[in-house]
Amino acid sequence: MVSQIYDRVASRYDRDWSGIYAGARAHCVDQISAELTAAGPVDAIDLGIGTGNAFNDLRARIELGDCTGFDVSRGMLMQARQKLGADIRLVNSDAARAVDFVAPESVDLVLSHFLLSFVEADRLLSTAHRVLRPGGLMSLATSTQRSLIELHTGRFRRASKLFRVKRSLHKAHTPRDHTHCLEMLRQHGFEIVSERLHRQPVCFESFDDVRSWALDSGWVASRLDDKTGLRVVSSRVLFALAQLYYHPLYPVDAVNEISIVLARKPAHLDRYGDAEAHTRQATGQDLRPSG
Ligand SMILES: C[S@@+](CC[C@H](N)C(=O)[O-])C[C@H]1O[C@@H](n2cnc3c(N)ncnc32)[C@H](O)[C@@H]1O
Numbered sequence: 001m002v003s004q005i006y007d008r009v010a011s012r013y014d015r016d017w018s019g020i021y022a023g024a025r026a027h028c029v030d031q032i033s034a035e036l037t038a039a040g041p042v043d044a045i046d047l048g049i050g051t052g053n054a055f056n057d058l059r060a061r062i063e064l065g066d067c068t069g070f071d072v073s074r075g076m077l078m079q080a081r082q083k084l085g086a087d088i089r090l091v092n093s094d095a096a097r098a099v100d101f102v103a104p105e106s107v108d109l110v111l112s113h114f115l116l117s118f119v120e121a122d123r124l125l126s127t128a129h130r131v132l133r134p135g136g137l138m139s140l141a142t143s144t145q146r147s148l149i150e151l152h153t154g155r156f157r158r159a160s161k162l163f164r165v166k167r168s169l170h171k172a173h174t175p176r177d178h179t180h181c182l183e184m185l186r187q188h189g190f191e192i193v194s195e196r197l198h199r200q201p202v203c204f205e206s207f208d209d210v211r212s213w214a215l216d217s218g219w220v221a222s223r224l225d226d227k228t229g230l231r232v233v234s235s236r237v238l239f240a241l242a243q244l245y246y247h248p249l250y251p252v253d254a255v256n257e258i259s260i261v262l263a264r265k266p267a268h269l270d271r272y273g274d275a276e277a278h279t280r281q282a283t284g285q286d287l288r289p290s291g
Helices: 002-009 019-036 055-057 075-085 095-100 122-130 145-151 154-162 165-173 178-187 207-216 219-223 235-249 276-281
Strands: 042-046 064-071 089-092 107-113 130-144 189-203 252-264
Touching: 002 075, 002 165, 019 107, 019 130, 019 189, 019 207, 019 252, 042 055, 055 064, 055 075, 055 107, 064 095, 064 122, 095 122, 107 252, 122 130, 122 178, 130 178, 145 219, 145 252, 178 189, 178 252, 189 207
Parallel strands: 042 064, 042 107, 064 089, 107 130
Antiparallel strands: 130 252, 189 252
């Protein structure tokens, strides 16, 4: 379902309504460049590369080495190929299977931007931890449940009830809020290098804005899966219905809130030589004797 929706929106994805993705990406690229500008060739992977914007922006700021982008959508990968040329390896695979394609502890930088809506956090973060070299960096950008729930209150409440949005948001893998996002990273053995909560005011002037935000960005894909039982015959039909509901409500002001974090896998593993021990320590589960 997710890959099919992204296949369909791939050619429109870069319209990026209100510059939501571009605004967040600029902060991610700043955070990464501040750490890696003088680092020499940086071997990197993007776990959900989409149309390739992060690598494209990064290569203007730092020297990239061996790079691989993963994505479940072939349509998005085709857009990425056009943008990035042949230098970057593209793999049509689930992010959680990146370990099948990338050697353990072989990369300097892992990107995960707007992927936590689709991949379970534990799987994503442990994958990143496994492929990163000690001292390697993880760049994470994600919406939070709090901001998405806020977005569905007020004037959008009625339509949200109709589409049971709140229920599906609570089931999403995205962190509850920015603090929870930082906690999740620490629990997986990462140290926080820099972090910010990016809050971008947006205004839905008309239903076309809702359509652009939800459909062209592929956002709707993260709300629909086979288990919800909410099968969409066609997303256009769904949105035609929503349009009737939303019609009298505009303009609608909202704030889009995105957690942006650069985190490091510690350079020195603990005395057991075991990266996972960081997770146990962080969660208070490390019961081995200290003597
Ligand atoms: C919101 S887009 C983000 C794309 C890009 N990272 C960006 O910031 O513009 C989400 C992307 O994740 C991809 N995706 C969804 N589930 C995935 C999974 N399990 N593994 C890899 N990619 C996935 C989608 O196909 C889509 O290209």
